Amino acid sequence: MDNAVRVLSTLALKGAVHNLAGHYEATGGVRIDADFAPTLALLDRLRGGEGADVVILTREGLDDMAREGRVVADSCVDLARSYVGLAVKAGFAHLDIATEPALRAALLAARSVAYSRIGASGILFAQLIERLGIASEINARACIIPSGFTAERLVSGEADLAVQQISELKQVGGIEVIGPIPRELQTPAVFSAGRVAASAKAAQADRLLRFLASREVAPVLRESGLEP
Structure with missing residues (x-):
C-alpha cells in the first residue's frame, strides 16, 4: 500500500470517489485505497485507532475529529452538499x-x-x-x-x-x-474532508484534498447526486 493514499469515506461520496479514482491516478496522483461506511461508524473506527490518510465525513463529524486532534484542522475542506x-x-x-x-x-x-x-x-x-x-x-x-x-x-x-x-x-x-x-x-448535510493527523503521507494527502475540492471535480459530484 506504499503507493496508495488510504481514504475512509462516508457512503454518500462512494460514487464520486470511485468515478474520480482512475482519473486522479492517471494524471499523476497516487492510487486511492478507499473504504466506505456511515459517518458514525467511521468515527468509531478512527477513535479505535484505525489508520488512514484522508477522511471524508459530515462536517460535524470532521469537526469532532479536528477537536480531538485526530484530523488536522487547517487541512479541512468542504466538498459537497447533499439532500x-x-x-x-x-x-x-x-x-x-x-x-x-x-x-x-x-x-x-x-x-x-x-x-x-x-x-x-x-x-x-x-x-x-x-x-x-x-x-x-x-x-x-x-x-x-x-x-x-x-x-x-x-x-x-x-x-x-x-x-x-x-x-x-x-x-x-x-x-x-x-x-x-x-x-x-430538511437541513442538507455538508460532507467535508481532512488529513488524518497521524498520516505518514501528508504531502500526498494534501494533494488529494486539493483535487477533491477543485472545480475539476464539481461535474462528477453533480452527476453522483451531490451539490459541489
Whole structure:
C-alpha cells in the first residue's frame, strides 16, 4: 500500500470517489485505497485507532475529529452538499412528495419504507416522521437497516420506498429516484474532508484534498447526486 493514499469515506461520496479514482491516478496522483461506511461508524473506527490518510465525513463529524486532534484542522475542506431523497423500484409510479401533506400521504401509503439506523439520512428521517406524527405507523412496518444502501430493499421487494442521501440511492441499480424530501423539511448535510493527523503521507494527502475540492471535480459530484 506504499503507493496508495488510504481514504475512509462516508457512503454518500462512494460514487464520486470511485468515478474520480482512475482519473486522479492517471494524471499523476497516487492510487486511492478507499473504504466506505456511515459517518458514525467511521468515527468509531478512527477513535479505535484505525489508520488512514484522508477522511471524508459530515462536517460535524470532521469537526469532532479536528477537536480531538485526530484530523488536522487547517487541512479541512468542504466538498459537497447533499439532500435526502426517496426512491422506488424501477418502473413503479413516482408518488407526489413535493409538499409536506403529499409526503406524509406517500409514506403512509407505502407497504414498507426502508431507511438506515445510523446514517445521517436515517437520523433525519426518524426525526421527520416524529414531527409529522406518523412515526408509530411507519416504524411498525419499516425496513430499518443498520447500514448500507436502503435502495437495495426496493430491488429485493422488501420495501416500496427507500430513504437516503440522493447520492447513496443512485449507487443502486434497478431503482429510480423520485426526488428530494421537501427542502423546507430538511437541513442538507455538508460532507467535508481532512488529513488524518497521524498520516505518514501528508504531502500526498494534501494533494488529494486539493483535487477533491477543485472545480475539476464539481461535474462528477453533480452527476453522483451531490451539490459541489
